[in-house]
Amino acid sequence: MEGVGKIARRDFLKVTSLLGGGLLIGFPFVGKSEAVAATEFIPNAYIKLAADGQITLLAPNPEIGQGVKTALPMLLAEEMDLDWNSIQVEQAHYDAKKYGVQIAGGSGSVRNRWEETRKAGATARLMLVQAAAQKWGVSPEACTTQAGKVIHPKGSPSLAYADLVADAAKLPVPEQVKLKDKKDFRLIGKRIENVDNPAILTGKPLFGLDYRTEGMYMAVVARPPAFGLKLGSFDASAAEAIPGVHKVVQAGDVVAVLAKNTWTAKKGRDALKIDWVRDTPAESSAEQEKTLAALTETLAERPTRKDGNPEEQLTGGTVLEALYEAPLLPHATLEPMNFFADVKGDRAYLYGPVQTPARTQAEVARVLGIPAENIEIGLSRMGGGFGRRLMADFTVEAAQISAAAQEPVLLVWMREDDMQAGMYRPNGRYRYKAKISDSGSIQAWHLSAAALNSRRASLGPSFPAGTLENFRIDDHNLSSNVTTAPWRAPNHNIVCWAEQSFLDECAHAAGKDPLKLQLELLDRAIANPVGELNYDPKRYKGVIEAVAQMSKWDNNRSGGPRFQGFAAHYSFMSYVAEVVEIEMVNNKPKIVKVYAAVDCGQVVNLSGAENQIEGGIVDGIGHALFGELTLKEGKVAEQNFNAYRLAMLRDAPVQIETKFLDTPYPPTGLGEPGLPPAIPAFTNAIFAATGKRVRSLPLSKMDFNV
The missing domain is CATH 3.30.365.10 (Aldehyde oxidase/xanthine dehydrogenase, molybdopterin binding domain)
Structure with a gap:
């Protein structure tokens, strides 16, 4: 070193x-x-x-x-x-x-x-x-x-x-x-300190941005300023005249400036004169939202799932209907996108923060025509990813720049680069219908889901599938030139919110306790499941019963000054039920406590497991409060953290209590399952406190003081 x-x-x-x-x-x-x-x-x-x-x-x-x-x-x-x-x-x-x-x-x-x-x-x-x-x-x-x-x-x-x-x-x-x-x-099941903690706390070079090697240049790139544009021509003379700029190269549809430090490379990038030309139509959030909502009004030619005859059941009686809307979200990783590449002839050495090195190797091999076995990849620790670093766009870009410049380069994206030209969680619309019988039971259910660039916007055979004799899901896709990618708990993060919120609506319409309604549905699935289930209703029921006991659910339903909301979800083979407890202070929902009951099989590292559940809860609630990207003429309005607000310490729950159920199963997922139920548990608590339904995120668009 x-x-x-x-x-x-x-x-x-x-x-x-x-x-x-x-x-x-x-x-x-x-x-x-x-x-x-x-x-x-x-x-x-x-x-x-x-x-x-x-x-x-x-x-x-x-x-x-x-x-x-x-x-x-x-x-x-x-x-x-x-x-x-x-x-x-x-x-x-x-x-x-x-x-x-x-x-x-x-x-x-x-x-x-x-x-x-x-x-x-x-x-x-x-x-x-x-x-x-x-x-x-x-x-x-x-x-x-x-x-x-x-x-x-x-x-x-x-x-x-x-x-x-x-x-x-x-x-x-x-x-x-x-x-x-x-x-x-x-050791297994005990609290063990993360092995990287000492290095993180003392600033040791663990992350991709820390990488340095002899002869390396920093690279900053000019990308199309809006979706639907592509590179026409460029003039690099002003950039090349800046002291310290080493080289300007074109790599695919971008122009890269190389220098010994990032600041000089950025100044060179900003001095480029580029003619961007329109390649595909410019899109706007308003147009997308209108089209997505219209799609949910139609029946798919082939439903994703159909049990019984829900169409007939939903034509008369008490039918409840609601449309839930969720926006585009960036991944907003704390460590900006970066990657090192040294391409020489038919060989390449790559190093950096990537979630799927196999995809990087395959894509670099395809784009550069290098045999995959000649591409060596070292892995750094990542300063956040949330699905963004599953993609290979930035890794391939680094390799293209190195090949074009014939230099080893560390590619660094500015924050604005990833906010404007990154990969986003698809925005979606979810229209629910349910028939409530005179006795207060759900007789039929229909979800029509539509999302951007999504092969399937719904969750298919997930709960409450299997609990109802008349059940239908339709999925719709809106193709877009806006680049999308998995975002922590893909699909689950939206569908869980919409689904658990609508179940809460059904419970109130039926005059039932929301938590007990879901237990009734699970009892149906245990006794007489309808069609395919991708979950175990007994394990699902176990976490709900556990969180009810933890939160003293039955004792806290009288109302005020604290109000509770409930949600549960199955994802990545784990079951999580959560209760969010809030107070309304000056029309602002203050989260006093969150209770989480988790069945993830055998816990390996108790400390790490708690961190994953707690982190998922904070992440979900933070994005429910503030997360939104908007497009106008193909350009993202929120370019940096001054315009895209993240949750701060004052927005986080005051306390989180997590209980892991002792079950005889091997370990299941933990990085994502804690996030989805946090959002509907929070918004259901807001309804309990205010009587206002949250059907469109983020909450900052509503008349709450958030």
């Missing part, structure tokens, strides 16, 4: 060379583990035991703040019986052949690696035990392990793992290993 913030471009390879001897245990996540000679390099997610006693665990999935760089090594350490304080954790580089799927998205990192990661740790432990047993002439089954040591059947002596690496490396790798019983866990 050379200088502050300097990162050697291939430092991550050094962990594969064990000077002085040692045991390197690599493991793929499909297939069996294998032990290799200490000097060999097998870049799987692996465990390294050095002769000096240092143990290094590699985390294969990208770290985006969801805690997998801590959680996955915890699984290894648990099965190996390691002293957590004695290990080092390092981020693995990208290698699909060795690590399998490396992605930060869909709340699936721990869920998808749960069993294989534990097997890798158990394999290492068993080989070390076998090595010790051979030394002592005893049965391996009679030996025990604790804190990085193998203990003799009589309790003494013991051998540190470091003393066994040479012998363990000579042993055949066992094909079958026994995993620990839950009752024997020492």
Whole structure:
């Protein structure tokens, strides 16, 4: 490492060379583990035991703040019986052949690696035990392990793992290993500090923006100032005349300015004279909203789901109808978009914050015509992503600029770049109809959903599907030149709000308690499910009952000065029910407390799990309050944080209480499931307090003092 913030471009390879001897245990996540000679390099997610006693665990999935760089090594350490304080954790580089799927998205990192990661740790432990047993002439089954040591059947002596690496490396790798019983866990389920905390707090170079290497240039890009425009011609003479500007290059439909620092590159970018030409029609938010709403008035040729005959049922009697509207949202990552690229001939080295390195490798290979196997990718920690860094536009752009300039470059997007030309959560419209019987039950249900660039705007067989005999969903798409992408809890973040809000409306129309109405529907699904379900109604019911008890729901329904709203949702294989408790202060809804009951199977890191649920709640509520992007003639009006407001400390809940249900299931998702129910629980609480329904987000558009 050379200088502050300097990162050697291939430092991550050094962990594969064990000077002085040692045991390197690599493991793929499909297939069996294998032990290799200490000097060999097998870049799987692996465990390294050095002769000096240092143990290094590699985390294969990208770290985006969801805690997998801590959680996955915890699984290894648990099965190996390691002293957590004695290990080092390092981020693995990208290698699909060795690590399998490396992605930060869909709340699936721990869920998808749960069993294989534990097997890798158990394999290492068993080989070390076998090595010790051979030394002592005893049965391996009679030996025990604790804190990085193998203990003799009589309790003494013991051998540190470091003393066994040479012998363990000579042993055949066992094909079958026994995993620990839950009752024997020492790490899993405990609170463990995030392994990156010390480096984050002391400003160590963890993030993509920190990357530095010799001969590198910073690159800032001029992009079309509105959707529907493309590059015509440009004059770079004024930019090239600025002292410090190294080079100006065209890369695809953008123009990049290279300099030794970002500020000079930005000044050069701003001095470019560019003629942008209209390529496709300019769009506006008003036009999109009108078209989306009109689409929801129509029936799809093929419904996404249809049970019974809801059309006939919805023609008479008491029919409730409501239209819910949600806007475009940016991802607004704290760390601006950035990526490093060094393209030389038919080879490329890439490094930076990316959620899907596989997509980056494939897209760079396609665009530049470089063999995928010649594209090497190192992974940095990400300063936020929320789905934005699932996309490959910025990574491909960096590679194109490097190839055009024949220089190593760190591409840096200004905040305005991503707000104006980034990827957004699709805006959508959701029209609900429900028939309420004279006895107060829901007899029929129809959702007509429409969203921008969306193959399916609804959630298909999700709740309340399966609870009603007459049920229909229609999905509609509005194609647009506005670029869209997954946004934390894609689809769920909008549909949950609309659906749980409308269920609240149905409950009030039927004269029923909103929470108990949903329990009644789930009882129907338990007793006599209708069609396909993608959820377990018993687990769904479990979190609702838990949050009702936590929040003392029945005791807080009399009204004032605090008011409660309820919502529940199933997403990414997890069940979350939330109650938001508010007070109205000077016509402003102040969130006093949020209760969250969660069934996510086995919790790995309790600290990380709490952070994910609490962070999702704050994120959801913040965007419900203020989040909105608007288009006029194809241009985004909110260019930076002075115009696009994010939630501040004063807007956050005063207190969040989270309870994880103890259920006998493997881990499920946590990065996203806490967000969706927070929004409708909040808006339902506002209705309880004011009698005003929130059917259009954000709340800042309403007459509340937010």
